[in-house]
Amino acid sequence: MASTRTDIKKDINSILKEAEKNMYKNKFFISRIFAVVDAYDAMISDRPFKKAISKDMAIKELKKLSEIQFDPYIVNFFIKVIS
Numbered sequence: 297m298a299s300t301r302t303d304i305k306k307d308i309n310s311i312l313k314e315a316e317k318n319m320y321k322n323k324f325f326i327s328r329i330f331a332v333v334d335a336y337d338a339m340i341s342d343r344p345f346k347k348a349i350s351k352d353m354a355i356k357e358l359k360k361l362s363e364i365q366f367d368p369y370i371v372n373f374f375i376k377v378i379s
Contacts, residue, residue: 304333307377314373328367332358332374335366351378 311329339354349357355375362371 301337303378304337307374308333310377311370311373328370329374332366332370335361336374336378355379 308329312326315325315329336354336358339357340348340351342348355378358366358371358375362368
């Protein structure tokens with residue numbers, strides 16, 4: 297079942313709370329979170345030019361791009377939150 301935008305918003309809040317708890321401070325931290333969330337949302341959503349992929353396929357793609365395009369800490373935490 298695909299996550300809804302409300303679910304994704306809850307996921308973002310979980311990530312931010314965890315980051316605050318761990319005092320992970322960096323001025324670019326929030327933009328790195330949104331990069332992962334936006335990519336995931338784009339992958340699991342139908343678009344006029346492409347069909348959505350499954351949640352499992354999207355997770356595999358995020359893992360593949362971890363350390364290349366995305367912050368691996370955020371990718372790993374995001375996957376824990378949505379799984």
